[in-house]
Amino acid sequence: MNPQRTAHGLGLDPVAADWPALHEADIQHLLREYPHLGQLRSLHWHSPRPFSAAGLITTSSATLFVKRHHQQVRQATWLEEEHRLIAHLHRQGAPVAAVVPNRQGATATKQGEWTYEIHHVAKGLDLYRDALSWSPFQTTQHALAAGVALAQLHQTAEGYTAPHRQTEVLLANARLIEQPAPLAAIANTPALAEYLADKDWHPQLTELLLPWHAPLQPLLQQQPPLWTHNDWHASNLLWNEDGTVSSVLDFGLADRTFALYDLATAIERNAVPWLDLDSDGPAIADLDSVDALLAGYHQIRPLSAQDLHTLSALLPLVHVDFALSEVAYYQGVVGSTRSADVAYHAYLLGHLQWFAGAQGQRLLAHIRRKSV
Incomplete structure:
Protein backbone atom coordinates (compact mmCIF):
# COMPACT_ATOMS: atom_id res chain seq x y z
CA MET A 1 0.00 0.00 0.00
CA VAL A 121 18.36 1.17 11.50
CA ALA A 122 19.73 3.15 14.43
CA LYS A 123 19.19 1.95 17.97
CA GLY A 124 16.93 3.76 20.41
CA LEU A 125 13.46 5.12 21.09
CA ASP A 126 12.13 7.50 18.43
CA LEU A 127 10.36 9.75 20.93
CA TYR A 128 10.16 12.74 18.57
CA ARG A 129 9.26 10.91 15.35
CA ASP A 130 6.32 13.20 14.54
CA ALA A 131 7.78 16.39 16.02
CA LEU A 132 7.94 19.46 13.80
CA SER A 133 11.10 21.48 13.37
CA TRP A 134 11.54 23.99 16.20
CA SER A 135 9.34 22.01 18.60
CA PRO A 136 10.80 21.86 22.12
CA PHE A 137 12.49 19.18 24.16
CA GLN A 138 10.03 17.12 26.18
CA THR A 139 12.17 17.51 29.32
CA THR A 140 15.21 19.44 30.48
CA GLN A 141 16.88 16.04 30.96
CA HIS A 142 16.62 15.57 27.19
CA ALA A 143 18.16 19.02 26.66
CA LEU A 144 21.05 18.14 28.98
CA ALA A 145 21.60 14.81 27.24
CA ALA A 146 21.46 16.46 23.82
CA GLY A 147 24.21 18.85 24.90
CA VAL A 148 26.38 15.99 26.14
CA ALA A 149 25.86 14.04 22.90
CA LEU A 150 26.64 17.06 20.72
CA ALA A 151 29.92 17.69 22.53
CA GLN A 152 30.83 14.01 22.23
CA LEU A 153 30.10 14.11 18.50
CA HIS A 154 32.32 17.17 18.13
CA GLN A 155 35.16 15.36 19.86
CA THR A 156 34.77 12.44 17.48
CA ALA A 157 34.68 14.71 14.42
CA GLU A 158 37.87 16.58 15.28
CA GLY A 159 40.08 14.34 13.16
CA TYR A 160 37.93 14.66 10.03
CA THR A 161 39.36 17.22 7.61
CA ALA A 162 37.44 16.93 4.32
CA PRO A 163 36.71 20.18 2.43
CA HIS A 164 33.32 21.89 2.28
CA ARG A 165 30.47 20.09 0.56
CA GLN A 166 29.71 20.82 -3.09
CA THR A 167 25.92 20.85 -3.24
CA GLU A 168 24.32 24.27 -3.64
CA VAL A 169 20.96 23.68 -1.93
CA LEU A 170 19.80 22.50 1.48
CA LEU A 171 22.99 22.87 3.45
CA ALA A 172 23.40 24.60 6.79
CA ASN A 173 26.69 26.43 7.12
CA ALA A 174 28.20 29.86 7.66
CA ARG A 175 29.68 30.51 4.23
CA LEU A 176 27.72 33.72 3.59
CA ILE A 177 27.79 35.15 7.10
CA GLU A 178 31.54 34.49 7.33
CA GLN A 179 32.14 36.86 4.40
CA PRO A 180 33.31 40.40 5.20
CA ALA A 181 30.65 41.65 2.75
CA PRO A 182 27.74 39.19 3.12
CA LEU A 183 25.28 41.14 0.97
CA ALA A 184 27.72 41.10 -1.93
CA ALA A 185 28.14 37.36 -1.41
CA ILE A 186 24.36 36.90 -1.50
CA ALA A 187 24.13 38.99 -4.67
CA ASN A 188 26.75 36.74 -6.29
CA THR A 189 24.96 33.47 -5.43
CA PRO A 190 23.51 32.18 -8.74
CA ALA A 191 20.90 29.95 -7.08
CA LEU A 192 19.29 33.01 -5.47
CA ALA A 193 19.35 35.33 -8.48
CA GLU A 194 15.90 34.47 -9.87
CA TYR A 195 14.10 34.81 -6.58
CA LEU A 196 15.79 38.00 -5.42
CA ALA A 197 15.49 39.76 -8.79
CA ASP A 198 12.20 41.50 -7.91
CA LYS A 199 12.73 41.77 -4.15
CA ASP A 200 13.78 44.80 -2.15
CA TRP A 201 16.20 42.50 -0.39
CA HIS A 202 19.29 44.69 -0.16
CA PRO A 203 17.81 47.44 2.04
CA GLN A 204 15.92 44.81 4.06
CA LEU A 205 19.08 42.89 4.91
CA THR A 206 21.07 46.09 5.36
CA GLU A 207 18.65 46.97 8.16
CA LEU A 208 18.11 43.51 9.67
CA LEU A 209 21.35 41.57 9.06
CA LEU A 210 24.29 43.96 8.93
CA PRO A 211 23.96 45.31 12.50
CA TRP A 212 24.43 41.75 13.78
CA HIS A 213 27.18 40.96 11.31
CA ALA A 214 29.61 43.74 12.18
CA PRO A 215 30.37 42.57 15.75
CA LEU A 216 30.18 38.89 14.78
CA GLN A 217 32.61 38.83 11.87
CA PRO A 218 35.87 39.18 13.84
CA LEU A 219 34.67 36.48 16.25
CA LEU A 220 34.08 34.06 13.37
CA GLN A 221 37.68 34.44 12.23
CA GLN A 222 38.81 32.94 15.56
CA GLN A 223 36.82 29.69 15.23
CA PRO A 224 38.68 26.44 14.41
CA PRO A 225 36.97 24.56 11.55
CA LEU A 226 35.05 21.39 12.32
CA TRP A 227 32.63 19.13 10.48
CA THR A 228 29.30 19.57 12.25
CA HIS A 229 25.79 18.09 12.18
CA ASN A 230 23.93 21.40 11.65
CA ASP A 231 20.42 20.09 12.37
CA TRP A 232 20.71 19.15 16.04
CA HIS A 233 17.00 18.85 16.86
CA ALA A 234 15.49 16.36 19.30
CA SER A 235 13.80 14.58 16.38
CA ASN A 236 17.23 13.74 14.94
CA LEU A 237 18.15 11.86 18.10
CA LEU A 238 17.05 8.46 19.37
CA TRP A 239 16.77 7.96 23.09
CA ASN A 240 17.38 5.50 25.89
CA GLU A 241 14.82 4.81 28.62
CA ASP A 242 16.87 6.89 31.07
CA GLY A 243 16.67 10.01 28.89
CA THR A 244 20.18 9.83 27.44
CA VAL A 245 20.90 9.86 23.71
CA SER A 246 21.19 6.46 22.07
CA SER A 247 21.80 7.40 18.41
CA VAL A 248 22.27 10.41 16.16
CA LEU A 249 20.30 10.61 12.90
CA ASP A 250 20.26 12.62 9.68
CA PHE A 251 23.51 14.25 8.64
CA GLY A 252 21.84 15.70 5.55
CA LEU A 253 22.74 19.31 6.42
CA ALA A 254 26.24 18.51 7.71
CA ASP A 255 29.15 20.58 6.45
CA ARG A 256 32.47 22.01 7.54
CA THR A 257 31.65 24.88 9.93
CA PHE A 258 32.78 25.20 13.58
CA ALA A 259 31.64 23.85 16.94
CA LEU A 260 29.83 26.97 18.18
CA TYR A 261 27.85 27.11 14.93
CA ASP A 262 26.45 23.66 15.71
CA LEU A 263 25.74 24.61 19.31
CA ALA A 264 23.99 27.83 18.27
CA THR A 265 21.94 25.82 15.78
CA ALA A 266 20.94 23.43 18.57
CA ILE A 267 19.62 26.37 20.60
CA GLU A 268 17.83 27.83 17.56
CA ARG A 269 16.25 24.49 16.65
CA ASN A 270 15.05 23.43 20.11
CA ALA A 271 14.66 26.38 22.47
CA VAL A 272 12.53 28.89 20.54
CA PRO A 273 8.94 27.97 19.50
CA TRP A 274 9.22 29.77 16.17
CA LEU A 275 5.91 28.47 14.84
CA ASP A 276 4.15 30.61 17.49
CA LEU A 277 5.00 33.58 15.29
CA ASP A 278 2.57 32.25 12.67
CA SER A 279 -0.31 33.06 15.04
CA ASP A 280 1.24 36.35 16.22
CA GLY A 281 2.54 34.77 19.42
CA PRO A 282 5.69 36.06 21.12
CA ALA A 283 7.74 32.83 20.69
CA ILE A 284 9.16 32.86 24.23
CA ALA A 285 12.49 31.04 24.43
CA ASP A 286 12.76 28.21 26.95
CA LEU A 287 15.72 29.40 29.00
CA ASP A 288 15.72 26.25 31.14
CA SER A 289 16.33 24.18 28.01
CA VAL A 290 19.07 26.57 26.92
CA ASP A 291 20.76 26.23 30.32
CA ALA A 292 20.49 22.44 30.27
CA LEU A 293 21.79 22.14 26.71
CA LEU A 294 24.79 24.34 27.48
CA ALA A 295 25.45 22.57 30.79
CA GLY A 296 25.49 19.19 29.04
CA TYR A 297 27.85 20.44 26.36
CA HIS A 298 30.09 22.06 28.99
CA GLN A 299 30.48 18.72 30.80
CA ILE A 300 32.40 17.35 27.81
CA ARG A 301 33.80 20.45 26.07
CA PRO A 302 34.08 23.34 28.55
CA LEU A 303 32.69 26.66 27.36
CA SER A 304 34.53 29.88 28.19
CA ALA A 305 33.06 33.33 28.72
CA GLN A 306 34.33 34.19 25.23
CA ASP A 307 32.48 31.17 23.81
CA LEU A 308 29.23 32.38 25.38
CA HIS A 309 29.84 35.87 24.02
CA THR A 310 30.36 34.38 20.55
CA LEU A 311 27.21 32.27 20.88
CA SER A 312 25.11 35.31 21.70
CA ALA A 313 26.60 37.21 18.76
CA LEU A 314 26.09 34.28 16.39
CA LEU A 315 22.55 33.23 17.28
CA PRO A 316 20.72 36.00 15.34
CA LEU A 317 22.51 34.97 12.13
CA VAL A 318 22.93 31.22 12.57
CA HIS A 319 19.86 30.54 10.39
CA VAL A 320 20.77 32.87 7.53
CA ASP A 321 22.67 30.53 5.20
CA PHE A 322 20.15 27.72 5.57
CA ALA A 323 17.16 30.04 5.14
CA LEU A 324 18.62 31.29 1.87
CA SER A 325 19.38 27.70 0.88
CA GLU A 326 15.69 26.91 1.42
CA VAL A 327 14.75 29.87 -0.77
CA ALA A 328 16.96 28.49 -3.55
CA TYR A 329 15.51 25.01 -3.10
CA TYR A 330 11.86 26.03 -3.21
CA GLN A 331 12.29 28.49 -6.07
CA GLY A 332 14.85 26.69 -8.21
CA VAL A 333 14.19 23.00 -7.57
CA VAL A 334 10.57 22.65 -6.45
CA GLY A 335 9.32 25.65 -8.42
CA SER A 336 7.19 27.01 -5.57
CA THR A 337 7.50 30.76 -5.23
CA ARG A 338 4.91 30.59 -2.44
CA SER A 339 7.12 28.35 -0.31
CA ALA A 340 10.18 30.42 -1.20
CA ASP A 341 8.29 33.49 0.04
CA VAL A 342 7.65 31.79 3.39
CA ALA A 343 11.32 30.83 3.68
CA TYR A 344 12.37 34.39 2.88
CA HIS A 345 9.82 36.47 4.79
CA ALA A 346 8.90 34.27 7.76
CA TYR A 347 12.16 32.38 8.25
CA LEU A 348 15.00 34.63 7.08
CA LEU A 349 13.53 38.05 7.88
CA GLY A 350 11.11 36.98 10.61
CA HIS A 351 13.80 35.41 12.76
CA LEU A 352 16.09 38.41 12.31
CA GLN A 353 13.25 40.67 13.44
CA TRP A 354 12.54 38.44 16.46
CA PHE A 355 16.12 38.72 17.70
CA ALA A 356 15.87 42.51 17.50
CA GLY A 357 12.70 42.43 19.63
CA ALA A 358 12.08 41.91 23.34
CA GLN A 359 12.04 38.10 23.32
CA GLY A 360 15.17 37.78 21.23
CA GLN A 361 17.00 40.28 23.38
CA ARG A 362 15.91 38.33 26.47
CA LEU A 363 17.53 35.15 25.10
CA LEU A 364 20.75 36.85 24.02
CA ALA A 365 21.14 38.70 27.31
CA HIS A 366 20.59 35.45 29.21
CA ILE A 367 23.42 33.75 27.32
CA ARG A 368 25.76 36.74 27.67
CA ARG A 369 25.44 36.84 31.44
CA LYS A 370 25.67 33.08 31.97
CA SER A 371 28.44 31.21 33.69
CA VAL A 372 28.09 27.56 32.70
Whole structure:
Protein backbone atom coordinates (compact mmCIF):
# COMPACT_ATOMS: atom_id res chain seq x y z
CA MET A 1 0.00 0.00 0.00
CA ASN A 2 1.35 3.44 -0.97
CA PRO A 3 -0.74 6.26 0.55
CA GLN A 4 -0.86 9.82 -0.75
CA ARG A 5 2.12 11.37 0.97
CA THR A 6 1.99 14.42 3.18
CA ALA A 7 4.99 16.08 4.77
CA HIS A 8 5.92 18.66 7.35
CA GLY A 9 5.54 22.10 5.83
CA LEU A 10 6.79 25.52 6.83
CA GLY A 11 4.00 25.92 9.40
CA LEU A 12 1.97 23.81 11.81
CA ASP A 13 -0.16 21.95 9.27
CA PRO A 14 0.96 19.04 7.08
CA VAL A 15 1.13 19.78 3.37
CA ALA A 16 1.16 17.77 0.16
CA ALA A 17 4.68 16.43 -0.22
CA ASP A 18 6.98 17.91 -2.85
CA TRP A 19 8.23 14.43 -3.73
CA PRO A 20 6.23 11.24 -4.37
CA ALA A 21 6.23 8.55 -1.72
CA LEU A 22 8.47 5.52 -2.00
CA HIS A 23 6.76 2.61 -3.78
CA GLU A 24 7.35 -1.09 -3.42
CA ALA A 25 8.24 -1.40 -7.10
CA ASP A 26 10.95 1.27 -6.74
CA ILE A 27 12.41 -0.48 -3.70
CA GLN A 28 12.38 -3.86 -5.42
CA HIS A 29 14.26 -2.34 -8.35
CA LEU A 30 16.72 -0.64 -5.98
CA LEU A 31 17.42 -3.86 -4.09
CA ARG A 32 18.84 -5.42 -7.26
CA GLU A 33 21.87 -3.24 -6.52
CA TYR A 34 22.01 -4.69 -2.99
CA PRO A 35 21.67 -8.46 -3.50
CA HIS A 36 23.08 -9.16 -0.03
CA LEU A 37 20.01 -7.51 1.54
CA GLY A 38 17.58 -10.07 0.14
CA GLN A 39 14.03 -9.61 -1.12
CA LEU A 40 11.60 -6.88 -0.06
CA ARG A 41 9.04 -8.09 2.48
CA SER A 42 7.35 -4.79 3.36
CA LEU A 43 7.51 -1.00 3.15
CA HIS A 44 5.92 -0.03 6.42
CA TRP A 45 6.56 3.61 7.33
CA HIS A 46 6.89 6.85 5.38
CA SER A 47 8.87 9.74 6.84
CA PRO A 48 7.10 13.13 7.04
CA ARG A 49 10.36 15.01 6.37
CA PRO A 50 9.88 17.39 3.43
CA PHE A 51 13.11 17.47 1.40
CA SER A 52 13.22 13.84 0.25
CA ALA A 53 11.16 10.64 0.39
CA ALA A 54 12.16 8.10 3.00
CA GLY A 55 10.83 5.13 4.88
CA LEU A 56 11.50 1.89 6.69
CA ILE A 57 11.59 -1.40 4.82
CA THR A 58 11.96 -4.99 5.88
CA THR A 59 13.76 -7.42 3.61
CA SER A 60 14.42 -11.12 4.02
CA SER A 61 17.59 -10.18 5.95
CA ALA A 62 16.98 -6.95 7.89
CA THR A 63 14.93 -3.85 8.62
CA LEU A 64 16.50 -0.83 6.92
CA PHE A 65 16.01 2.89 6.33
CA VAL A 66 15.78 4.00 2.69
CA LYS A 67 16.01 7.61 1.53
CA ARG A 68 15.51 8.95 -2.00
CA HIS A 69 16.60 12.38 -3.25
CA HIS A 70 16.06 14.15 -6.54
CA GLN A 71 19.40 14.62 -8.28
CA GLN A 72 18.95 18.38 -8.31
CA VAL A 73 19.12 18.16 -4.52
CA ARG A 74 21.68 15.40 -4.01
CA GLN A 75 23.78 13.82 -6.74
CA ALA A 76 25.58 10.64 -5.75
CA THR A 77 28.95 12.38 -5.35
CA TRP A 78 27.37 15.05 -3.13
CA LEU A 79 25.66 12.45 -0.97
CA GLU A 80 28.85 10.45 -0.57
CA GLU A 81 30.47 13.49 1.07
CA GLU A 82 27.96 13.08 3.88
CA HIS A 83 28.50 9.33 3.95
CA ARG A 84 32.25 9.69 4.38
CA LEU A 85 31.64 11.79 7.48
CA ILE A 86 29.25 9.17 8.86
CA ALA A 87 31.80 6.43 8.14
CA HIS A 88 34.49 8.36 10.02
CA LEU A 89 32.21 8.87 13.00
CA HIS A 90 31.15 5.21 12.97
CA ARG A 91 34.77 4.04 12.92
CA GLN A 92 35.48 6.24 15.92
CA GLY A 93 32.62 4.70 17.87
CA ALA A 94 30.02 7.46 17.55
CA PRO A 95 26.39 6.27 17.87
CA VAL A 96 25.49 6.63 14.18
CA ALA A 97 23.91 4.08 11.84
CA ALA A 98 26.22 2.82 9.11
CA VAL A 99 25.34 3.34 5.45
CA VAL A 100 24.95 0.14 3.42
CA PRO A 101 27.15 -0.15 0.28
CA ASN A 102 25.71 -1.46 -2.98
CA ARG A 103 27.25 -4.27 -5.01
CA GLN A 104 29.82 -1.87 -6.49
CA GLY A 105 30.84 -0.71 -3.01
CA ALA A 106 29.25 2.74 -3.38
CA THR A 107 26.95 4.11 -0.69
CA ALA A 108 24.82 6.26 -3.03
CA THR A 109 22.92 4.65 -5.89
CA LYS A 110 21.65 6.54 -8.94
CA GLN A 111 18.47 5.31 -10.62
CA GLY A 112 16.83 7.53 -13.21
CA GLU A 113 16.33 11.03 -11.82
CA TRP A 114 16.83 9.82 -8.24
CA THR A 115 19.68 9.16 -5.83
CA TYR A 116 19.11 6.52 -3.13
CA GLU A 117 20.82 5.65 0.13
CA ILE A 118 20.17 2.75 2.52
CA HIS A 119 21.09 2.86 6.20
CA HIS A 120 21.03 0.30 8.94
CA VAL A 121 18.36 1.17 11.50
CA ALA A 122 19.73 3.15 14.43
CA LYS A 123 19.19 1.95 17.97
CA GLY A 124 16.93 3.76 20.41
CA LEU A 125 13.46 5.12 21.09
CA ASP A 126 12.13 7.50 18.43
CA LEU A 127 10.36 9.75 20.93
CA TYR A 128 10.16 12.74 18.57
CA ARG A 129 9.26 10.91 15.35
CA ASP A 130 6.32 13.20 14.54
CA ALA A 131 7.78 16.39 16.02
CA LEU A 132 7.94 19.46 13.80
CA SER A 133 11.10 21.48 13.37
CA TRP A 134 11.54 23.99 16.20
CA SER A 135 9.34 22.01 18.60
CA PRO A 136 10.80 21.86 22.12
CA PHE A 137 12.49 19.18 24.16
CA GLN A 138 10.03 17.12 26.18
CA THR A 139 12.17 17.51 29.32
CA THR A 140 15.21 19.44 30.48
CA GLN A 141 16.88 16.04 30.96
CA HIS A 142 16.62 15.57 27.19
CA ALA A 143 18.16 19.02 26.66
CA LEU A 144 21.05 18.14 28.98
CA ALA A 145 21.60 14.81 27.24
CA ALA A 146 21.46 16.46 23.82
CA GLY A 147 24.21 18.85 24.90
CA VAL A 148 26.38 15.99 26.14
CA ALA A 149 25.86 14.04 22.90
CA LEU A 150 26.64 17.06 20.72
CA ALA A 151 29.92 17.69 22.53
CA GLN A 152 30.83 14.01 22.23
CA LEU A 153 30.10 14.11 18.50
CA HIS A 154 32.32 17.17 18.13
CA GLN A 155 35.16 15.36 19.86
CA THR A 156 34.77 12.44 17.48
CA ALA A 157 34.68 14.71 14.42
CA GLU A 158 37.87 16.58 15.28
CA GLY A 159 40.08 14.34 13.16
CA TYR A 160 37.93 14.66 10.03
CA THR A 161 39.36 17.22 7.61
CA ALA A 162 37.44 16.93 4.32
CA PRO A 163 36.71 20.18 2.43
CA HIS A 164 33.32 21.89 2.28
CA ARG A 165 30.47 20.09 0.56
CA GLN A 166 29.71 20.82 -3.09
CA THR A 167 25.92 20.85 -3.24
CA GLU A 168 24.32 24.27 -3.64
CA VAL A 169 20.96 23.68 -1.93
CA LEU A 170 19.80 22.50 1.48
CA LEU A 171 22.99 22.87 3.45
CA ALA A 172 23.40 24.60 6.79
CA ASN A 173 26.69 26.43 7.12
CA ALA A 174 28.20 29.86 7.66
CA ARG A 175 29.68 30.51 4.23
CA LEU A 176 27.72 33.72 3.59
CA ILE A 177 27.79 35.15 7.10
CA GLU A 178 31.54 34.49 7.33
CA GLN A 179 32.14 36.86 4.40
CA PRO A 180 33.31 40.40 5.20
CA ALA A 181 30.65 41.65 2.75
CA PRO A 182 27.74 39.19 3.12
CA LEU A 183 25.28 41.14 0.97
CA ALA A 184 27.72 41.10 -1.93
CA ALA A 185 28.14 37.36 -1.41
CA ILE A 186 24.36 36.90 -1.50
CA ALA A 187 24.13 38.99 -4.67
CA ASN A 188 26.75 36.74 -6.29
CA THR A 189 24.96 33.47 -5.43
CA PRO A 190 23.51 32.18 -8.74
CA ALA A 191 20.90 29.95 -7.08
CA LEU A 192 19.29 33.01 -5.47
CA ALA A 193 19.35 35.33 -8.48
CA GLU A 194 15.90 34.47 -9.87
CA TYR A 195 14.10 34.81 -6.58
CA LEU A 196 15.79 38.00 -5.42
CA ALA A 197 15.49 39.76 -8.79
CA ASP A 198 12.20 41.50 -7.91
CA LYS A 199 12.73 41.77 -4.15
CA ASP A 200 13.78 44.80 -2.15
CA TRP A 201 16.20 42.50 -0.39
CA HIS A 202 19.29 44.69 -0.16
CA PRO A 203 17.81 47.44 2.04
CA GLN A 204 15.92 44.81 4.06
CA LEU A 205 19.08 42.89 4.91
CA THR A 206 21.07 46.09 5.36
CA GLU A 207 18.65 46.97 8.16
CA LEU A 208 18.11 43.51 9.67
CA LEU A 209 21.35 41.57 9.06
CA LEU A 210 24.29 43.96 8.93
CA PRO A 211 23.96 45.31 12.50
CA TRP A 212 24.43 41.75 13.78
CA HIS A 213 27.18 40.96 11.31
CA ALA A 214 29.61 43.74 12.18
CA PRO A 215 30.37 42.57 15.75
CA LEU A 216 30.18 38.89 14.78
CA GLN A 217 32.61 38.83 11.87
CA PRO A 218 35.87 39.18 13.84
CA LEU A 219 34.67 36.48 16.25
CA LEU A 220 34.08 34.06 13.37
CA GLN A 221 37.68 34.44 12.23
CA GLN A 222 38.81 32.94 15.56
CA GLN A 223 36.82 29.69 15.23
CA PRO A 224 38.68 26.44 14.41
CA PRO A 225 36.97 24.56 11.55
CA LEU A 226 35.05 21.39 12.32
CA TRP A 227 32.63 19.13 10.48
CA THR A 228 29.30 19.57 12.25
CA HIS A 229 25.79 18.09 12.18
CA ASN A 230 23.93 21.40 11.65
CA ASP A 231 20.42 20.09 12.37
CA TRP A 232 20.71 19.15 16.04
CA HIS A 233 17.00 18.85 16.86
CA ALA A 234 15.49 16.36 19.30
CA SER A 235 13.80 14.58 16.38
CA ASN A 236 17.23 13.74 14.94
CA LEU A 237 18.15 11.86 18.10
CA LEU A 238 17.05 8.46 19.37
CA TRP A 239 16.77 7.96 23.09
CA ASN A 240 17.38 5.50 25.89
CA GLU A 241 14.82 4.81 28.62
CA ASP A 242 16.87 6.89 31.07
CA GLY A 243 16.67 10.01 28.89
CA THR A 244 20.18 9.83 27.44
CA VAL A 245 20.90 9.86 23.71
CA SER A 246 21.19 6.46 22.07
CA SER A 247 21.80 7.40 18.41
CA VAL A 248 22.27 10.41 16.16
CA LEU A 249 20.30 10.61 12.90
CA ASP A 250 20.26 12.62 9.68
CA PHE A 251 23.51 14.25 8.64
CA GLY A 252 21.84 15.70 5.55
CA LEU A 253 22.74 19.31 6.42
CA ALA A 254 26.24 18.51 7.71
CA ASP A 255 29.15 20.58 6.45
CA ARG A 256 32.47 22.01 7.54
CA THR A 257 31.65 24.88 9.93
CA PHE A 258 32.78 25.20 13.58
CA ALA A 259 31.64 23.85 16.94
CA LEU A 260 29.83 26.97 18.18
CA TYR A 261 27.85 27.11 14.93
CA ASP A 262 26.45 23.66 15.71
CA LEU A 263 25.74 24.61 19.31
CA ALA A 264 23.99 27.83 18.27
CA THR A 265 21.94 25.82 15.78
CA ALA A 266 20.94 23.43 18.57
CA ILE A 267 19.62 26.37 20.60
CA GLU A 268 17.83 27.83 17.56
CA ARG A 269 16.25 24.49 16.65
CA ASN A 270 15.05 23.43 20.11
CA ALA A 271 14.66 26.38 22.47
CA VAL A 272 12.53 28.89 20.54
CA PRO A 273 8.94 27.97 19.50
CA TRP A 274 9.22 29.77 16.17
CA LEU A 275 5.91 28.47 14.84
CA ASP A 276 4.15 30.61 17.49
CA LEU A 277 5.00 33.58 15.29
CA ASP A 278 2.57 32.25 12.67
CA SER A 279 -0.31 33.06 15.04
CA ASP A 280 1.24 36.35 16.22
CA GLY A 281 2.54 34.77 19.42
CA PRO A 282 5.69 36.06 21.12
CA ALA A 283 7.74 32.83 20.69
CA ILE A 284 9.16 32.86 24.23
CA ALA A 285 12.49 31.04 24.43
CA ASP A 286 12.76 28.21 26.95
CA LEU A 287 15.72 29.40 29.00
CA ASP A 288 15.72 26.25 31.14
CA SER A 289 16.33 24.18 28.01
CA VAL A 290 19.07 26.57 26.92
CA ASP A 291 20.76 26.23 30.32
CA ALA A 292 20.49 22.44 30.27
CA LEU A 293 21.79 22.14 26.71
CA LEU A 294 24.79 24.34 27.48
CA ALA A 295 25.45 22.57 30.79
CA GLY A 296 25.49 19.19 29.04
CA TYR A 297 27.85 20.44 26.36
CA HIS A 298 30.09 22.06 28.99
CA GLN A 299 30.48 18.72 30.80
CA ILE A 300 32.40 17.35 27.81
CA ARG A 301 33.80 20.45 26.07
CA PRO A 302 34.08 23.34 28.55
CA LEU A 303 32.69 26.66 27.36
CA SER A 304 34.53 29.88 28.19
CA ALA A 305 33.06 33.33 28.72
CA GLN A 306 34.33 34.19 25.23
CA ASP A 307 32.48 31.17 23.81
CA LEU A 308 29.23 32.38 25.38
CA HIS A 309 29.84 35.87 24.02
CA THR A 310 30.36 34.38 20.55
CA LEU A 311 27.21 32.27 20.88
CA SER A 312 25.11 35.31 21.70
CA ALA A 313 26.60 37.21 18.76
CA LEU A 314 26.09 34.28 16.39
CA LEU A 315 22.55 33.23 17.28
CA PRO A 316 20.72 36.00 15.34
CA LEU A 317 22.51 34.97 12.13
CA VAL A 318 22.93 31.22 12.57
CA HIS A 319 19.86 30.54 10.39
CA VAL A 320 20.77 32.87 7.53
CA ASP A 321 22.67 30.53 5.20
CA PHE A 322 20.15 27.72 5.57
CA ALA A 323 17.16 30.04 5.14
CA LEU A 324 18.62 31.29 1.87
CA SER A 325 19.38 27.70 0.88
CA GLU A 326 15.69 26.91 1.42
CA VAL A 327 14.75 29.87 -0.77
CA ALA A 328 16.96 28.49 -3.55
CA TYR A 329 15.51 25.01 -3.10
CA TYR A 330 11.86 26.03 -3.21
CA GLN A 331 12.29 28.49 -6.07
CA GLY A 332 14.85 26.69 -8.21
CA VAL A 333 14.19 23.00 -7.57
CA VAL A 334 10.57 22.65 -6.45
CA GLY A 335 9.32 25.65 -8.42
CA SER A 336 7.19 27.01 -5.57
CA THR A 337 7.50 30.76 -5.23
CA ARG A 338 4.91 30.59 -2.44
CA SER A 339 7.12 28.35 -0.31
CA ALA A 340 10.18 30.42 -1.20
CA ASP A 341 8.29 33.49 0.04
CA VAL A 342 7.65 31.79 3.39
CA ALA A 343 11.32 30.83 3.68
CA TYR A 344 12.37 34.39 2.88
CA HIS A 345 9.82 36.47 4.79
CA ALA A 346 8.90 34.27 7.76
CA TYR A 347 12.16 32.38 8.25
CA LEU A 348 15.00 34.63 7.08
CA LEU A 349 13.53 38.05 7.88
CA GLY A 350 11.11 36.98 10.61
CA HIS A 351 13.80 35.41 12.76
CA LEU A 352 16.09 38.41 12.31
CA GLN A 353 13.25 40.67 13.44
CA TRP A 354 12.54 38.44 16.46
CA PHE A 355 16.12 38.72 17.70
CA ALA A 356 15.87 42.51 17.50
CA GLY A 357 12.70 42.43 19.63
CA ALA A 358 12.08 41.91 23.34
CA GLN A 359 12.04 38.10 23.32
CA GLY A 360 15.17 37.78 21.23
CA GLN A 361 17.00 40.28 23.38
CA ARG A 362 15.91 38.33 26.47
CA LEU A 363 17.53 35.15 25.10
CA LEU A 364 20.75 36.85 24.02
CA ALA A 365 21.14 38.70 27.31
CA HIS A 366 20.59 35.45 29.21
CA ILE A 367 23.42 33.75 27.32
CA ARG A 368 25.76 36.74 27.67
CA ARG A 369 25.44 36.84 31.44
CA LYS A 370 25.67 33.08 31.97
CA SER A 371 28.44 31.21 33.69
CA VAL A 372 28.09 27.56 32.70
